[in-house]
Amino acid sequence: MAIPKLPIGEGIEKVVNWIEDDFGILLDIFSDVTDYIISGFNDTLLLFHPIVFALIIGIAAYFIGRKDLKLAIGSTVGLLLIDNMGLWVLSMETISLVITSASLALLIAIPLGIVSAKNEFAYHIIKPLLDLMQTMPSFVYLIPAVIFFGLGNVPGLVATIVFAMPPAIRLTTLGIQQVPKELTEVADAFGSTPWQKLTKVELPTALPSIMAGVNQCIMLSLSMVVIAAMIGARGLGYQVLIGIQRVDIGQGFEAGLGIVIIAIILDRFTQHLTPK
Structure with a gap:
């Protein structure tokens, strides 16, 4: 006797339609904001002349990189290239999308990582969800994003957030779980509240691991720019997509090189912000 096919796809479709019908106003508000x-x-970003912006980034790189002259010169030359x-406007659109999506992803990911590290029940729920988010093909995220938000930057941002969150959650959880018990016991001995113990002991100790998650979140956000361009997100990813459609090697390579420069x-920057 053949086992009947489980209606998994139909169930997911019903859930998506239910969210669209019942929470449409909230989705519209989120999209507008x-x-x-x-x-x-x-x-x-476009208020600054490209040369001025490149110099500002170069100076920032010099000080953030602990007076690393090579990083300062490389950042400035890369932006001037x-x-x-002729990709300045598209690059600023890409940076805006990446920074916004990564920031929103981290606002969700770091608290979830803390909850996961502190609560074993939450950890066992979040862990398989992260496995699903990381192994699911990224193109699948585009379908509900388009249904909820149409075409443009917003669905690209939502798909990027889902794709970029898992490593930040995992590394935040790992960092807090690896805080030496001696430190937490000392905090308890001095009568620290849970909030004081978290902010004064656990988060500072776990900061290198958390910053590694921040770095990975930003890199994954940038890796989604080409895929997000398929649903209307602007920027360098859209330029790469046009190059693919026209089989224009030069156009695609230049846009890809711009993405590589921004990624580096x-x-x-995030590597040098991580405590040694």
Whole structure:
């Protein structure tokens, strides 16, 4: 006797339709707010002349990198190369989308990581969800994102948040779980409240692991820019997509090089922000 097919797909479709029907107003508000944030961030970045912006980033890289002259020069030259290729506006759109999506992902991921580390029941619920989020093909996230938010930057942002959260949650959980018991026992002996113990002992000790999660979250957000372009997200990813559609090697390579430059700069910045 053949086992009947389980209606998993139909069930997920019903859930998605239920969310769209019953929470449409909230989804519209979220879409308007996030689109306003992305646009505002992008407009702010475009206020600066490319040369001025490149110099500001170079100076910031010098001090953040603990007077690393190579990082400062590399960041400045990389940004000027992006401007020289005529990709400045698209690059600022990409940076706006990446920073906004990574920031929202971290606002969700770090608290979830803390809860997961502190509560074993929550850990056993969150862990399989993270496995699902990390192994599910990223294109699958695009379908409900388009249904809920249409085409544009917002669905790209939502899909990016889902894709980029898992490593930040995992590394936050790992960092807090690896805090030496001696430190927490000393905090308890001095009568620390749970909040004091978390903010004064556990989070500072786990900060290197948490920052590694921040770095991975930003890198994964940037890796989604091309995929997000398939549902209307603007920026360098859209330029790569056009290059693929037109089989234009030069256009695709230049846009890809711009993404690589931004990725290297963001990676080096977050690495140097991590305590040694």
